[in-house]
Amino acid sequence: MKIEKVETFLVPPRWLFCRVETDEGVVGWGEPVVEGRAESVRAAVHTLAEYLLGRDPLRIEDHWQVMATAGFYRGGPVLSSALAGLDQALWDIAGKTYGAPVHALLGGPVRDRVRMYAWVGGDEPGELADSIAARVEAGFTAIKMNAVGRMPARHATQSDVHGVVERVALAREVLGPGRDVAVDFHGRVGAADARRILPLIAAFQPMFAEEPVLPDRPHLLRDVVTASSVPVATGERLYSRWDFRQALEAGVAVVQPDLSHAGGISETRRIAALAEVWDAKLAPHCPLGPIALAASLQVAFATPNFLIQEHSIGIHYEEGAGLLDYVMDAGTFRFTDGYATRSDAPGLGVQIDEAAVRKAGEKGHAWRNPVWRHEDGGLAEW
Numbered sequence: 001m002k003i004e005k006v007e008t009f010l011v012p013p014r015w016l017f018c019r020v021e022t023d024e025g026v027v028g029w030g031e032p033v034v035e036g037r038a039e040s041v042r043a044a045v046h047t048l049a050e051y052l053l054g055r056d057p058l059r060i061e062d063h064w065q066v067m068a069t070a071g072f073y074r075g076g077p078v079l080s081s082a083l084a085g086l087d088q089a090l091w092d093i094a095g096k097t098y099g100a101p102v103h104a105l106l107g108g109p110v111r112d113r114v115r116m117y118a119w120v121g122g123d124e125p126g127e128l129a130d131s132i133a134a135r136v137e138a139g140f141t142a143i144k145m146n147a148v149g150r151m152p153a154r155h156a157t158q159s160d161v162h163g164v165v166e167r168v169a170l171a172r173e174v175l176g177p178g179r180d181v182a183v184d185f186h187g188r189v190g191a192a193d194a195r196r197i198l199p200l201i202a203a204f205q206p207m208f209a210e211e212p213v214l215p216d217r218p219h220l221l222r223d224v225v226t227a228s229s230v231p232v233a234t235g236e237r238l239y240s241r242w243d244f245r246q247a248l249e250a251g252v253a254v255v256q257p258d259l260s261h262a263g264g265i266s267e268t269r270r271i272a273a274l275a276e277v278w279d280a281k282l283a284p285h286c287p288l289g290p291i292a293l294a295a296s297l298q299v300a301f302a303t304p305n306f307l308i309q310e311h312s313i314g315i316h317y318e319e320g321a322g323l324l325d326y327v328m329d330a331g332t333f334r335f336t337d338g339y340a341t342r343s344d345a346p347g348l349g350v351q352i353d354e355a356a357v358r359k360a361g362e363k364g365h366a367w368r369n370p371v372w373r374h375e376d377g378g379l380a381e382w
């Protein structure tokens with residue numbers, strides 16, 4: 001079997017899909033994307049595809065090594081995400097060729113259900129309570145919320161800090177003691193303010209605090225980790241096992257590689273194994289489309305130190321198009337009591353609606369994240 005064609009589709013709301021076709025008619029799908037940089041990743045996918053054309057798709061590891069390292073320059077979001085999407089497509093082809101789900105090829109399932117968490121938006125307290133209650137009503141046992149919105153200034157005031165504490169307290173009140181809340185800092189507050197805030201929310205026992213420090217400042221992580229008992233999570237902007245090493249050495253409790261950014265299924269499995277050395281758990285980042293989510297679930301079913309999975313269904317940025325618009329059977333992503341159920345469908349276990357993808361690809365998108373400013377006009381972290 002040989003790889004014959006690699007195509008890419010820029011589809012709303014902000015995604016990029018790739019389709020890898022073989023001379024035997026087996027087709028694999030992947031999702032190589034960096035949110036806001038989709039066109040750059042698309043160019044990188046087609047550069048990497050030059051090597052794949054005419055080669056055996058089942059030599060996944062060898063292709064991974066070539067795509068990751070043989071170009072001399074390596075790593076970073078664009079190259080690692082292009083690699084990630086192609087890696088997903090190759091695993092999809094392998095599963096379809098062997099008639100097995102990818103998790104079977106990874107050693108077989110270690111669980112039958114995968115716990116999911118749901119995003120809640122809403123910056124107003126009333127809105128937040130309603131939003132969480134709706135997620136609980138839908139069966140979710142865990143939610144994630146932003147710690148803060150746009151910071152008015154570089155330094156958090158007492159009322160900024162108080163606002164975070166109030167919101168986490170409210171979430172805990174609505175959730176009760178038997179469900180979980182995760183708090184995403186999005187790198188917005190800085191290490192010093194994170195050290196002030198974390199001890200104050202520790203009483204509400206969040207499942208984890210995400211990106212309390214920007215990913216390019218791993219040397220500050222240890223101080224934040226030791227500032228409170230709140231488990232610290234990071235990783236959506238880290239791209240390889242080498243990137244994760246410093247975070248793990250600093251004591252993070254949860255690693256969050258994104259299946260579409262961190263070298264795909266192949267590298268995420270290795271990051272998870274590395275995390276086990278530090279007793280850290282895997283919670284893949286995935287505010288993305290159906291292929292990234294399907295790839296995440298395959299890893300979750302086969303990875304012992306998996307904790308919980310993110311998904312984008314019903315998320316705030318889904319305007320005009322959503323994850324379910326690109327799949328043949330929406331039941332693939334129907335969650336029961338907040339859990340995804342394992343299936344034996346081959347490959348990534350999702351049937352992509354090719355006609356819908358081709359049609360959406362004609363429309364494309366030009367999604368960019370907003371540029372935020374502090375009240376003094378200075379640039380703020382989004």
Ligand SMILES: [Mg+2]
Nearest residue numbers: 184186210236
């Ligand atoms: Mg995040």
